[in-house]
Amino acid sequence: MSERELAYVQKHAADLMNAQEKAKCEAYCDAYKQYLDASKIEREAVKEAIRLAEKKGFRPFSRGLKVSAGDKIYRNIHGKAVIFAVVGKKSLAEGANIAAAHVDAPRLDLKQLPLYEDSEIAMLKTHYYGGVRKYQWVTVPLELHGTIALKDGTSIDVKIGSDPGDPLFCITDLLPHLAADQNKKTLGEAFTGENLNILAGSWPEEGSEKERVKASVLRLIHEKYGITEADLISAELEAVPAANARDIGFDRSLIGAYGHDDRVCAFAELQAILEVENPEKTAVCILADKEEIGSVGVTGMKSYAFECFLEDMCDCQGVKLRHCLERSYCISADVTAAFDPNYPEAFEKRNNAKINYGIGVCKFTGAHGKSGANDAPAEVVAKLRRMFDDAGVIWQMCELGKVDQGGGGTVAAYMSVRNLVTIDAGVPVLSMHSPFEVVAKLDCYMTYKGIKALYASK
Ligand code: MN
Ligand code: MN
Numbered sequence: 001m002s003e004r005e006l007a008y009v010q011k012h013a014a015d016l017m018n019a020q021e022k023a024k025c026e027a028y029c030d031a032y033k034q035y036l037d038a039s040k041i042e043r044e045a046v047k048e049a050i051r052l053a054e055k056k057g058f059r060p061f062s063r064g065l066k067v068s069a070g071d072k073i074y075r076n077i078h079g080k081a082v083i084f085a086v087v088g089k090k091s092l093a094e095g096a097n098i099a100a101a102h103v104d105a106p107r108l109d110l111k112q113l114p115l116y117e118d119s120e121i122a123m124l125k126t127h128y129y130g131g132v133r134k135y136q137w138v139t140v141p142l143e144l145h146g147t148i149a150l151k152d153g154t155s156i157d158v159k160i161g162s163d164p165g166d167p168l169f170c171i172t173d174l175l176p177h178l179a180a181d182q183n184k185k186t187l188g189e190a191f192t193g194e195n196l197n198i199l200a201g202s203w204p205e206e207g208s209e210k211e212r213v214k215a216s217v218l219r220l221i222h223e224k225y226g227i228t229e230a231d232l233i234s235a236e237l238e239a240v241p242a243a244n245a246r247d248i249g250f251d252r253s254l255i256g257a258y259g260h261d262d263r264v265c266a267f268a269e270l271q272a273i274l275e276v277e278n279p280e281k282t283a284v285c286i287l288a289d290k291e292e293i294g295s296v297g298v299t300g301m302k303s304y305a306f307e308c309f310l311e312d313m314c315d316c317q318g319v320k321l322r323h324c325l326e327r328s329y330c331i332s333a334d335v336t337a338a339f340d341p342n343y344p345e346a347f348e349k350r351n352n353a354k355i356n357y358g359i360g361v362c363k364f365t366g367a368h369g370k371s372g373a374n375d376a377p378a379e380v381v382a383k384l385r386r387m388f389d390d391a392g393v394i395w396q397m398c399e400l401g402k403v404d405q406g407g408g409g410t411v412a413a414y415m416s417v418r419n420l421v422t423i424d425a426g427v428p429v430l431s432m433h434s435p436f437e438v439v440a441k442l443d444c445y446m447t448y449k450g451i452k453a454l455y456a457s458k
Contacts, residue, residue: 013356013394013442025445028271029255032444033245035267036257040162040240041145042289042299045103045263046082049270049287050074053084056274061085061309067316070278075309079147080104080289080299083309084273086455088282093319095327096282096310097454098420099272100301100411101265101334102291105258106130106433108137108196110144110237115200115229117214122201124169126239127193130292134191136434138173142198146237148227156225158235161242168242169198198239241435248438253356255444260437262291265333265426268448276455282313283455291334291411301411307418322419329383330422331454332374332412333447335439336360337400338428348402353428355440358394359447362424365400367407374412376423384423391453394446398428425450 017025035052039045050058053074061073071087081103088096108126116123128134143161150156161168174182182190204212205219218229245257266287273285290300298305311321338360339352353360363381366373388395400408415422427447430438 010354010357010396011394013358013446016394017442025441028445028448029441031271032264032267033255033257035270036245036259036263039103039263040143040159040259041107041238042080042104043147043157043236044145044159045266046076046079046287049082049084049103049266050076052270053274058084061312063312063315065316067313073313075305077289077303077305078299081305082287083306084270084285084287085309085313086273086276086279086283087313088279090281091319092282092310092314092317092324093327094281095324095329096284097279097457098284098286098328098330098415099269099333099451099454100286100288100330100415101269101332101426102262102288102295102301102411103266104130104289104292105240105261105263106132106292108132108142108198108239110146110198110232110235110239112233112235113229114232114237115214115217117211120202120204120213121199122213122217124198124200124239125194126196126198128196129238131433133187133434134193134196135187137196138171138191140170140435141242142169142171142239143242144169144237144239146235148225148231148235148237150227150231150234156227158225158237169200169239171196171198243436253442254438254440256436256438258435258437260427260429260439261335261432262333262426264335264429264439264444265447268427268444269333269451271448272451272455275452279455280458284310285451288411295411295414301414325418325420328420329380329454329457330412330415330420331384331451332410332415332422332424332426333451334410334412334424334426335429335432336362336398336424336426337432338430338440340430346401346405348399351397351399352401353396353398355428355430356442357396357428358443359388359425359450360396360398360428360443361388362399363397365407365409365412365424368404372407372409372413374410374416374422374424376412376416377421380421380423384425387453387457388450391449391456393450393453394442395425395450 205216248254295301364373364375
């Protein structure tokens with residue numbers, strides 16, 4: 001064997017792709033950007049995914065419904081998560097090909113009693129959701145999205161800021177002229193959770209005597225939504241960055257947007273399953289909620305909602321769920337950290353994901369001594385190598401940053417606990433969890449190709 005054959009050399013995607021493939025990548029990314037703009041929060045990401053899937057013939061799957069090979073079904077989980085499946089020719093006793101991504105993203109949630117007035121300015125209290133670096137969220141234009149559930153069982157969707165004519169919101173910060181004390185604090189101390197209060201108005205209600213500005217805001221909310229302050233108690237309102245997905249760089253090779261983590265993998269799965277026709281094994285696409293806070297809650301990946309769905313399908317075929325799970329294969333499709341030349345000290349160059357080197361495969365995640373990781377068995381890694389190489393997927397092996405620098409988790413550990421072999425793979429991201437994350441188009445496209453390869457696997 002030659003020296004070149006003996007060594008493993010990673011190649012930049014530019015050296016591996018032809019013009020036809022590049023054009024496909026561009027078209028795929030255009031569709032992804034549209035999906036992102038329609039999906040600023042998890043509920044919208046689920047709604048948009050279902051809308052796209054129904055156009056392709058997917059139908060809601062209710063218990064007892066008969067399913068046969070080729071059927072395209074889905075289950076909406078409380079409007080905040082969704083599972084799609086295309087029924088395979090083989091029995092579920094032979095296992096399914098499963099991909100799991102999440103559609104929640106770090107953000108600022110409004111508290112249940114958010115509105116108050118201070119110094120004749122109306123403000124909204126927030127409680128941050130997921131891992132946010134608080135300093136990144138001040139002086140950033142914000143939109144307000146979510147839902148208000150009413151006592152009568154109905155609910156009202158809220159979406160303020162996505163129309164060009166809409167007002168926006170923001171959180172103020174100190175001017176440099178008066179920041180002497182703040183400048184002495186550490187980055188982690190200078191911005192506190194209780195200080196992330198959103199500007200909500202400043203003009204007083206006519207004829208009102210005290211808290212006149214709050215009164216005016218309540219009046220406007222009532223006029224628009226017909227609700228009172230008490231109704232906000234059962235609302236989920238999320239402040240998210242007010243910017244749509246845009247190409248980045250002179251060469252437009254990157255996409256900047258809020259919420260790539262993990263809608264970039266969610267869309268890859270979605271697009272892949274929308275194209276599945278009569279697979280050998282049943283293909284399953286999970287878009288989960290709550291990953292950013294530990295996959296908790298009824299819509300998170302620890303919830304039995306997943307078993308419920310899969311068991312209902314197994315029941316149709318007289319198959320035991322546990323037999324299906326132990327023969328299935330799962331890709332936990334979640335983003336990883338891309339090497340950032342501005343911060344080389346946080347990364348280990350030889351084992352870090354690089355933008356434009358394809359979908360990043362992580363054998364393990366976790367922190368310190370792999371604590372909290374899934375750590376996929378070597379055989380599971382080998383199967384992924386085979387699947388991706390056979391399908392011409394450009395991929396790279398990686399781990400998240402330097403040992404003991406930090407760490408992170410995905411849904412992988414909660415999939416494998418079900419006796420379901422699982423491996424992490426997803427798009428490398430710059431500025432992860434910030435209001436404006438950046439990914440390379442090529443890596444988005446290769447993640448979609450990777451999931452397609454999984455669904456085609458026999
Ligand atoms: Mn993620
Ligand atoms: Mn995340």
